[in-house]
Amino acid sequence: MSTLQEQFEAAVAESKTLPERPDNMTLLKMYGLYKQGSSGDVQGERPGMTDFVARAKYDAWAANKGTAQADAQQQYIDLFNDLKG
Template sequence: MGLKEDFEAAAKDATASLPDNVSNDEKLEMYALYKQALTGDCNTAQPGIFDPKGRAKWSAWNAKKGTSQEEAMQKYIELVAALKAKYGTKK
């Protein structure tokens, strides 16, 4: 499979297989790499102070600025594999 197919398979694995006890920091890292892989650099305004969840997600994605979409795909695939090894999969 190519990189794009591997990325899509990892994305399906992340939503279907990873258990709920993955840490928030790990979820933010997955989110940021996923957004960077699909969209590229962050292209939205930072959410307001009354949206802490949105700000955390925006900050995580914005921290990936300059990372190529291909590199983000590869890092996402590796992160999902590492999280599956660390936490196992849903029963």
């Protein structure tokens, strides 16, 4: 049985080959869980109002603040498996 870290890395790699592109809200959720699972709590300042994409990504990551990295990794894996079917 592989470790949680190995499962997380495999899910991240496989997520690029999903047959259908998830909707934007799902992609943001995956991004937030990925960042939390790989880097921990959000860092840096929130981007300004004019940078919509960076601001949405920052907010998605910030939504997971306080979640343990292992929990975020497991949530990412679970979400990926749901999308994969």
